[in-house]
Amino acid sequence: MSELLISQNERVLTLTLNRPQARNALNNALLEQIAQALEVAQQDETLGAVVITGNERFFAAGADLKEMASRDMPATLNDPRPQLWARIERFNKPLLAAVNGYALGAGCELAMLSDIVLAGDNARFGLPEITLGIMPGAGGTQRLIRSVGKALAYKMVLTGEAITAEQAQQAGLVADVHPCALTLEYAQNLAARIAQHAPLALQAAKTALRQAHELSLTHGLQQERQLFTLLAATEDRQEGINAFLEKRPAAFKGR
Numbered sequence: 729m730s731e732l733l734i735s736q737n738e739r740v741l742t743l744t745l746n747r748p749q750a751r752n753a754l755n756n757a758l759l760e761q762i763a764q765a766l767e768v769a770q771q772d773e774t775l776g777a778v779v780i781t782g783n784e785r786f787f788a789a790g791a792d793l794k795e796m797a798s799r800d801m802p803a804t805l806n807d808p809r810p811q812l813w814a815r816i817e818r819f820n821k822p823l824l825a826a827v828n829g830y831a832l833g834a835g836c837e838l839a840m841l842s843d844i845v846l847a848g849d850n851a852r853f854g855l856p857e858i859t860l861g862i863m864p865g866a867g868g869t870q871r872l873i874r875s876v877g878k879a880l881a882y883k884m885v886l887t888g889e890a891i892t893a894e895q896a897q898q899a900g901l902v903a904d905v906h907p908c909a910l911t912l913e914y915a916q917n918l919a920a921r922i923a924q925h926a927p928l929a930l931q932a933a934k935t936a937l938r939q940a941h942e943l944s945l946t947h948g949l950q951q952e953r954q955l956f957t958l959l960a961a962t963e964d965r966q967e968g969i970n971a972f973l974e975k976r977p978a979a980f981k982g983r
């Protein structure tokens with residue numbers, strides 16, 4: 729069976745990590761499949777949002793340590809992983825992570841790369857790399873500190889200790905916590921609500937939100953205004969406003 733299960737329900741695509749024997753460890757082959765699935769989804773106008781999930785006990789236990797063990801410094805230098813992560817990051821539609829159980833190392837990094845994280849009450853988020861003599865290498869230090877702030881980021885990275893779903897929600901890493909059996913359903917429902925909005929507006933909003941981490945406030949506000957102005961040229965903007973004024977649901981076309 730494939731290590732990445734792909735299913736579609738209306739405008740929502742669900743990607744399910746399926747390497748239970750390795751606790752959904754993210755080897756290069758699996759990252760390649762995720763990147764490919766997202767690239768196909770980006771071109772598919774019938775899709776508005778993607779949910780990525782694992783199973784009820786594991787989201788993903790990190791990079792594949794069996795694969796990593798054989799990589800020395802030159803091999804790590806030439807590792808395709810950074811490019812694979814960059815391809816995943818380029819996905820321009822809403823990406824939701826439905827996290828049950830362990831999201832460790834690269835698993836936690838995959839959740840943090842997602843736009844919205846929903847967690848089951850059994851979820852654990854951690855960056856245990858330090859316990860292995862290494863450190864996070866796929867955004868763990870940079871995204872965690874931007875998401876949860878200095879105190880918790882240093883504590884998590886330097887101890888390698890995981891936090892609970894509740895702590896992750898309090899810290900701002902997780903949007904909602906649900907009973908574990910319902911996490912995926914909640915995430916898919918949220919994705920469906922998001923996916924009914926105008927695709928170009930979603931894309932622009934996601935771009936602007938991402939820029940918030942990169943730009944100064946002044947530049948971020950300029951960028952936001954530019955994207956806002958660009959949307960004024962879309963048919964969907966006219967349709968959205970007309971539909972409101974005519975008291976009917978909007979029929980967006982992605983133009």
Ligand code: CO8
Pocket residue numbers: 749750751753789790791792793794807809810830832833834835856857860863864865866
């Ligand atoms: N990689 C490969 N195999 C794994 C991994 C992993 N990360 N995690 C678990 N497995 C395998 C085990 O080796 C074991 O295999 P086998 O049956 O052949 O012995 C099987 O899964 C079951 O493992 P456990 O018996 O340990 O399962 P438990 O359910 O008892 O525990 C845990 C689950 C808590 C998830 C535990 O397995 C664990 O702690 N795993 C390791 C977690 C970890 O340290 N993750 C960090 C990895 S490093 C990383 O992500 C760095 C990313 C840097 C990227 C840089 C890119 C350039």
